[in-house]
Amino acid sequence: KQEVTQIPAALSVPEGENLVLNCSFTDSAIYNLQWFRQDPGKGLTSLLLIQSSQREQTSGRLNASLDKSSGRSTLYIAASQPGDSATYLCAVERSGNTPLVFGKGTRPSVIA
Amino acid sequence: DAMVIQNPRYQVTQFGKPVTLSCSQTLNHNVMYWYQQKSSQAPKLLFHYYDKDFNNEADTPDNFQSRRPNTSFCFLDIRSPGLGDAAMYLCATSRGGRGSGANVLTFGAGSRLTVL
Numbered sequence: 183k184q185e186v187t188q189i190p191a192a193l194s195v196p197e198g199e200n201l202v203l204n205c206s207f208t209d210s211a212i213y214n215l216q217w218f219r220q221d222p223g224k225g226l227t228s229l230l231l232i233q234s235s236q237r238e239q240t241s242g243r244l245n246a247s248l249d250k251s252s253g254r255s256t257l258y259i260a261a262s263q264p265g266d267s268a269t270y271l272c273a274v275e276r277s278g279n280t281p282l283v284f285g286k287g288t289r290p291s292v293i294a
Numbered sequence: 295d296a297m298v299i300q301n302p303r304y305q306v307t308q309f310g311k312p313v314t315l316s317c318s319q320t321l322n323h324n325v326m327y328w329y330q331q332k333s334s335q336a337p338k339l340l341f342h343y344y345d346k347d348f349n350n351e352a353d354t355p356d357n358f359q360s361r362r363p364n365t366s367f368c369f370l371d372i373r374s375p376g377l378g379d380a381a382m383y384l385c386a387t388s389r390g391g392r393g394s395g396a397n398v399l400t401f402g403a404g405s406r407l408t409v410l
Contacts, residue, residue: 213397214397223404223406224403224404225401225404231397271337281351284337285336286335287334
C-alpha cells in the first residue's frame with residue numbers, strides 16, 4: 183500500500199529565504215506526482231505535476247524534483263514571500279486514472 | 295470564474311440528521327471525486343466517478359453515499375451524520391483519459407460540515 187509522508191509538518195523561514203519542502207513515498211512504481219497548495223479553510227490548488235519519466239518541473243518561483251528510485255520529491259520555492267504561507271501537499275498516482283494518495287502536508291510560515 | 299462549485303460552504307447539522315452536499319463543474323470533466331479532510335490530515339478519498347462508473351473506496355463508511363445525475367453535478371449524501379463525520383468535504387474533477395493534463399485535479403473550495 184502506497185504511503186506518502188511529508189516532514190516536517192510545519193516550519194518557519196524569514197522572508198527572502200528559499201523554501202524546501204520534502205515528500206517521500208514508499209512505492210516507487212508511480213505514474214505521476216503532484217504538488218498542491220491549500221490555504222486555511224479552502225480547497226486545494228494544483229501547482230505542479232511531474233510525470234514518472236520526468237526529473238523536475240518548474241513554474242515561476244516553484245521547482246519540483248522527482249527521484250523515483252529513492253521515493254522522494256522536493257518542492258523548492260525561491261525567494262519566499264509572506265503570501266507563500268499555506269499548506270503544501272504532495273500526492274502520488276499509482277497508474278493512470280487511479281486516485282491520488284496524499285500526504286498530510288507541510289505548512290511553512292514566511293515571516294516578514 | 296470558479297470552475298468547481300461546492301454548496302453549501304458551511305453546513306451545520308444535528309447528530310443523525312441527513313445532509314446533502316453538492317458539487318457542480320463547468321469543465322466538462324469526466325472524473326469527479328469526493329474527499330474528506332479532517333484538521334491537519336491528508337484528504338481521504340471517499341468515492342469517485344469515471345463518467346457514470348461509480349468507484350467506492352473499501353473503507354468508506356456505509357453512511358456515505360453519492361449520486362452523479364449528469365456530467366456537471368455530483369452529490370454527497372450522509373445519511374446519519376455522527377460527530378466523527380465533522381470535516382471539510384472536498385470535491386475535485388479531472389479530465390481523465392490520456393495525454394498531458396489528463397490527471398490534473400481541480401478542486402472546489404470545500405464544504406465544512408459541523409455536527410452538533
